[in-house]
Amino acid sequence: MKIINYSKLIVLVSFIACTQKDSSEPVRYKVDESASVIEWKGSAPTHFHTGAFKVSGTLIADKKGKISGGDFSIPIASISNFDLQGEEQVELLKHLKSSDFFDLVLYPEAAFHITKVEDYKDESAANIMITGEFTMKGQTHPIRFPAILKNEQHAISAEGSFILNRTKWGMSKYNDPQEGLYILPGIDIKVKISCSKPGV
Numbered sequence: 001m002k003i004i005n006y007s008k009l010i011v012l013v014s015f016i017a018c019t020q021k022d023s024s025e026p027v028r029y030k031v032d033e034s035a036s037v038i039e040w041k042g043s044a045p046t047h048f049h050t051g052a053f054k055v056s057g058t059l060i061a062d063k064k065g066k067i068s069g070g071d072f073s074i075p076i077a078s079i080s081n082f083d084l085q086g087e088e089q090v091e092l093l094k095h096l097k098s099s100d101f102f103d104l105v106l107y108p109e110a111a112f113h114i115t116k117v118e119d120y121k122d123e124s125a126a127n128i129m130i131t132g133e134f135t136m137k138g139q140t141h142p143i144r145f146p147a148i149l150k151n152e153q154h155a156i157s158a159e160g161s162f163i164l165n166r167t168k169w170g171m172s173k174y175n176d177p178q179e180g181l182y183i184l185p186g187i188d189i190k191v192k193i194s195c196s197k198p199g200v
Contacts, residue, residue, distance in 0.1 A: 026068060029059040029156050029195035036195075038074055041188035044181070049092060053110075054078035059158075059195045060114075065151035067128070067158070070114040072193075076102045100173045101166075103137055110136040112143075120146050130160065136169040147191070157194045164189050 038053040057072035079096055081089050097104040113133045120129040126146035134143045147160030163186040167175060174183040 026060045027063055027198060029061060029197060031055060031057045031059070031072065032155070032194045032196050036193045039190040039192070043184045043186075043188075045177075045184075048083075049081060050083050051079060051081040053080075055193065057112075059156060059193070061156060065156050067114070067117045067149065067156070069117070070112075070132075072112045074110040074112070076104045076108055076110065101171055107137045110134070115142075122146065126160065128158070130158070134164075134169075137171070139169050141168050145191075155194055155196055157192075159190075159192050161188070161190045163187065 033054060033056050036055050038055050039050070040052065041048055041050045053074045053076070055072055055074050058070060059067055060069040061067045076097065079093060079102070081092055084092055096102060099106075102110075111134070113135075114130060115133060116131040118129045118131075120126055124146065125148050128147050128149045129144065130147050131142065131144045133140050143162065143164070145160045145162035147158045150157045165185050166187050167185045174181050175185065176182060
């Protein structure tokens with residue numbers, strides 16, 4: 001009888017250990033590319049342009065949806081413009097892909113790697129602080145921004161905004177206020193990411 005009870009105890013302990021291990025293992029949530037976007041706004045003193053990039057990648061979270069990391073790729077060729085049409089739009093996008101800005105030929109992708117996610121609270125609706133490393137034009141620098149995390153039935157979504165200083169990533173053209181074309185160093189970025197839960 002003692003041998004049987006001892007065997008049952010071993011089975012129970014093993015089951016609990018496996019259950020705890022499974023619940024703590026990270027889960028990869030794939031980015032829904034059709035519902036995710038990186039929006040941008042570049043400004044000069046007298047005007048501005050807006051547009052977006054596509055984004056792909058994964059968020060890493062536990063089974064309850066608490067984010068711990070993630071990796072994302074932004075194809076530069078996917079850049080779009082919202083405020084122009086026709087030939088003006090074509091010329092703007094061609095210029096943005098040139099060596100004056102993103103230098104698409106040499107650097108076809110930008111990337112973001114999440115290194116830390118912390119709980120956050122302020123007067124806005126943001127509930128997490130995301131810290132990570134952003135790579136563009138062959139340079140990597142840290143960025144940090146608050147975001148709104150929503151853990152829904154079939155998806156995890158995160159939305160945040162920040163100002164990116166383009167000069168830190170080597171975009172050194174049009175930085176002189178005395179020149180004919182002066183573009184402000186700060187680019188307004190809005191991140192909208194939606195990730196499908198595995199098995200959905």
